[in-house]
Amino acid sequence: xxxxxxxxxxxxxxxxxxxxxxxxxxxxxxxxxxxxxxxxxxxxxxxxxxxxxxxxxxxxxxxxxxxxxxxxxxxxxxxxxxxxxxxxxxxxxxxxxxxxxxxxxxxxxxxxxxxxxxxxxxxxxxxxxxxxxxxxxxxxxxxxxxxxxxxxxxxxxxxxxxxxxxxxxxxxxxxxxxxxxxxxxxxxxxxxxxxxxxxxxxxxxxxxxxxxxxxxxxxxxxxxxxxxxxxxxxxxxxxxxxxxxxxxxxxxxxxxxxxxxxxxxxxxxxxxxxxxxxxxxxxxxxxxxxxxxxxxxxxxxxxxxxxxxxxxxxxxxxxxxxxxxxxxxxxxxxxxxxxxxxxxxxxxxxxxxxxxxxxxxxxxxxxxxxxxxxxxxxxxxxxxxxxxxxxxxxxxxxxxxxxxxx
Numbered sequence: 096x097x098x099x100x101x102x103x104x105x106x107x108x109x110x111x112x113x114x115x116x117x118x119x120x121x122x123x124x125x126x127x128x129x130x131x132x133x134x135x136x137x138x139x140x141x142x143x144x145x146x147x148x149x150x151x152x153x154x155x156x157x158x159x160x161x162x163x164x165x166x167x168x169x170x171x172x173x174x175x176x177x178x179x180x181x182x183x184x185x186x187x188x189x190x191x192x193x194x195x196x197x198x199x200x201x202x203x204x205x206x207x208x209x210x211x212x213x214x215x216x217x218x219x220x221x222x223x224x225x226x227x228x229x230x231x232x233x234x235x236x237x238x239x240x241x242x243x244x245x246x247x248x249x250x251x252x253x254x255x256x257x258x259x260x261x262x263x264x265x266x267x268x269x270x271x272x273x274x275x276x277x278x279x280x281x282x283x284x285x286x287x288x289x290x291x292x293x294x295x296x297x298x299x300x301x302x303x304x305x306x307x308x309x310x311x312x313x314x315x316x317x318x319x320x321x322x323x324x325x326x327x328x329x330x331x332x333x334x335x336x337x338x339x340x341x342x343x344x345x346x347x348x349x350x351x352x353x354x355x356x357x358x359x360x361x362x363x364x365x366x367x368x369x370x371x372x373x374x375x376x377x378x379x380x381x382x383x384x385x386x387x388x389x390x391x392x393x394x395x396x397x398x399x400x401x402x403x404x405x406x407x408x409x410x411x412x413x414x415x416x417x418x419x420x421x422x423x424x425x426x427x428x429x430x431x432x433x434x435x436x437x438x439x440x441x442x443x444x445x446x447x448x449x450x451x452x453x454x455x456x457x458x459x460x461x462x463x464x465x466x467x468x469x470x471x472x473x474x475x476x477x478x479x480x481x482x483x484x485x486x487x488x489x490x491x492x493x494x495x496x497x498x499x500x501x
Contacts, residue, residue, distance in 0.1 A: 097124060097158050097159035097172075097249035097250055097282055098121070098122065098123055098124045098157075098158075098159060098160070098282070099121075099122040099145060099156075099157070099158050099250060099282060099284065100120070100121050100122070100155075100156070100157040100158075101118040101119055101120040101121075101141070101154065101156060102119060102154055102155040102156075102157065103117055103118075103119060103153065103154035103155070104117070104118040104119075104141075104144065104151055104153065104154035104155070104156060105117060105118070105151070105152045105153040105154055106137070106140050106141075106144060106149060106150075106151065106152055106306075107152040107153075113306055114137045114140040114306055115137040115140050115141055115144070115306045116137075116305075116306040116307050117154075117307070118137075118141060118154070118306075118307075118308060119308070120301060120308060120311065122282060122284060123282075124282060125280050125281065125282055126282060126283075126298050126299065127273075127276050127283045127285065127296060127297050127298045127299075128282075128283070128284050128285070128297060128298065128299055128300075128301065129285050129286075129287060129292070129293040129296060129297035129299070129300040129301065130142065130284065130285070130286045130287075130301050130303060131286075131287055131288070131289075131290055131292075131293040131300055131301070131302055131303070131329075132288075132302055132303035132304055132329070133288065133304070133329070133434065133435070133437075133438035134288065134438060135305075136303040136304050136305060136306065137303055137305070137306040137307075138286045138303050139254055139255075139286050141286075141303075142175075142252050142254055142284060142286045143254075144156060145158070145171075145173065145250070145252055145284060146168055146171070146173050146175050146252055147163070147166065147167060147168035147171050147173070148168060151164050158171060158173075158249065158250070159249060171249075172248050172249045172250075173248055173249060173250050173251075173252055174242075174243035174244075174246050174248040174250075174251050174252070175243070175251075175252040175253070175254065176236075176239050176240055176243050176251065176252070176253045176254070176256045177239075177254050177256070178254055178255045178256060178258050178259060179259065180227070180235045180236060180238065180239045181239065182227040182235060182238055182239065183227075184226065184227055184228060185226070186226070186227075187223065187224050187225060187226055188214075188219060188222050188223050188224070188225055188226070188227075188230070188238050188241075189210055189214075189223040189224065191227070191238055191242060192210045192213060192214070192219075192238060192241040192242050192245055193206040193207070193209070193210045193245060194242065195242060195245070195246055196209065196245055196246070206245075209245040209247070210223070210241070210245055212245075213241040213244040213245045214241060216241075216244065216275060216278060216279075217237040217238075217240060217241050217244070217271075217275070218237070219234070219237055219238065219241060222234060231264075232259065232260050232261070232264060233260060233264045233267065233268055233271075236256060236257065236259075236260065236268060237268075237271065239256070240256070240272075240275065244275075244279070248281070249281075249282065250281065250282040250283065250284065251276075251281055251282070251283045251284070252283075252284050252285075252286075253272075253283065253284070253285040253286065254286045255286055255287055255288065256268075256272075256285075257269065257272075257287075257289075257292065258287075258288070258289075265292075269292060269295055269296060272285075272296060273295070273296055285297070290329055290330055290331070290332065291332060293314070293330075294314040294317075294318070294330065295314075297314060298313070299311060299312060299313055300312065300313075300314055300317055302317065302325070302326050302329060302330065304325050304431075304434070309322070309323060309325055309326050310322045310323070310326045317330045318330055318331060320488075320491045320492055321380075321479065321488060321491060322487065322488050322491045323431065323481070323485075323486045323487050323488055324337070324378065324380075324429055324431040324432060324481050324486035324488075325431040325434070325435065325486065327380050327479055327481070327488070328431065328432055328435045329435060331382060333383045333417060333454045333456070334435070335380045335381065335382055335383075335479070336380070336381045336382075336383065336453045336454060337378050337379070337380055337381075337427050337429075337432060337481075338350055338378070338379045338381065338422065338424065338427075338451070338453070339376070339378065339379070339424045339425060339427060340376070340377045340378065340379035340480070341374070341375070341376050341377065342374065342375045342377060342480075343374065345361070347377065347379060347475075347478070347480070349379060349400065349473075350422040350423050350424040350450070351400065351402040351404070351422055351473075352400040352401075352402050353400070354398070354400050354473070354475035354478065355398060355475065357397075357398035357475065357476050359398075359476045360398070360475070360476055360478060360480075360490065363490040363491075363492060364480065364489055364490055366492055376483055377480045377481060377482065377483065377489065378427055378429065378480070378481040378482075378483050378486075379478055379479070379480060379481075380478065380479035380480070380481060381453070381473065381477075381478060381479075382477065383417070383454050383455050383456040384456045385473060385474045385477045385478075386455035386456065386457065386471050386472070386473055386474075387455075387457060387458065387461075387471065387472050387474075388457050388458060388460075388461035388462070388463065388469060388470075388471065388472075389401055389469075389470040389471060389472045390461070390462065390470070391457075391458050391460055391461060392472045395472050395474070397474045397475075397476045397477075398474070398475045398476045399472050399473060399474055399475055400472070400473045400475055401470060401471070401472050401473075402470070402471060402473070403468055403469070403470045403471075404420045404421075404422070404468070404469060404471060405420060405466070405467070405468050405469075406418050406419065406420050406463055406464065406465055406466065406467055406468075406469055407419050407420055407421065407452075407465065407466075408465055409463050409464060409465045411459075413459070414459055415456055415457060415458060415459050416456070416457040416458075416459065416461055416463050417454055417455070417456055417457075418454070418455050418457055418461075418463050418469070419452055419453070419454050419455075420452070420453055420455070421450045421451065421452055421453070422450050422451060422453055423450045424450055424451065426451055427451075427483075429483065429486055431486045455471060478490075479491075
């Protein structure tokens with residue numbers, strides 16, 4: 096096992112494009128670290144620099160206390176699992192898993208022992224004599240992981256290893272990857288575009304945007320204490336709603352009513368990033384689960400605002416409803432939100448009349464119906480407030496890393 100450290104690392108290509116900018120990240124020995132962000136944010140480039148497949152322009156990369164900038168990939172003792180399985184079709188599972196050891200002229204008995212042990216961890220024992228063409232996608236991915244495990248490396252690097260699997264299998268394999276990492280206890284760096292994978296797998300998660308780490312923290316802290324608009328919008332499904340607001344006295348004005356600043360929210364404003372003042376325009380972040388049907392929340396035990404709205408769309412998820420409605424107010428033009436919409440393929444979708452769309456997650460007992468009117472209650476103690484100028488959070492209380500947005 097090994098600690099991996101990025102110290103002021105830059106990756107600049109000959110045409111001047113900077114894929115990674117001043118990256119500082121300490122991946123602890125035995126930690127499961129996730130690099131997540133939209134396409135082109137630099138996460139795969141950072142992973143490839145650890146593997147030695149990309150040169151480092153500036154800074155130092157340290158693995159196990161040794162600077163490895165000029166060390167070739169084969170001398171770094173790193174195992175990498177790619178998006179495509181890259182298995183040899185003419186070889187059995189056993190031979191695929193042991194091939195790297197065979198090239199290294201490892202003793203045959205040792206190869207068999209390591210392959211058998213890895214197959215047991217990965218539940219591949221019944222398939223050792225089969226060829227890749229006769230395996231499912233999940234089994235092939237496990238073979239690719241087994242090929243890495245038998246090498247007993249200092250660290251595992253995984254570049255979107257589950258992205259080629261269907262949705263149900265991806266969920267199953269997430270559980271497998273987590274179980275394997277816990278059993279092996281080896282340092283693992285995992286790159287994904289899927290924030291659900293990031294939140295369910297990692298000990299800590301580094302959120303990247305345009306080559307810059309925005310925040311590094313536990314999944315829970317990323318969700319509850321996002322340091323800027325980008326992290327807040329990227330983490331969470333459905334994603335956070337963003338609404339125009341204004342601080343006035345002891346309340347914040349929202350498109351559907353005035354929310355009183357309760358003790359909790361006021362304390363967060365005072366202890367957070369600071370710089371707020373009465374009469375200040377803000378961007379208000381509201382998680383979908385902070386809404387509820389007022390007929391269910393008859394006596395809310397929190398600071399709240401009640402309002403009526405017409406529902407445009409209602410999606411039944413079985414255990415809950417996702418409901419969509421419009422609120423009056425100008426669209427927020429923050430670059431962070433525009434980038435998130437582009438990454439999600441939503442930048443060219445038609446607008447839903449005047450104002451902007453909001454999504455709420457309601458209890459399955461709600462009487463919500465598309466086209467109908469409903470009274471909703473909003474838990475205002477859980478609001479997030481952001482500065483429109485730069486997108487920094489005014490209410491985040493802590494974060495391990497919170498550089499300015501690119």
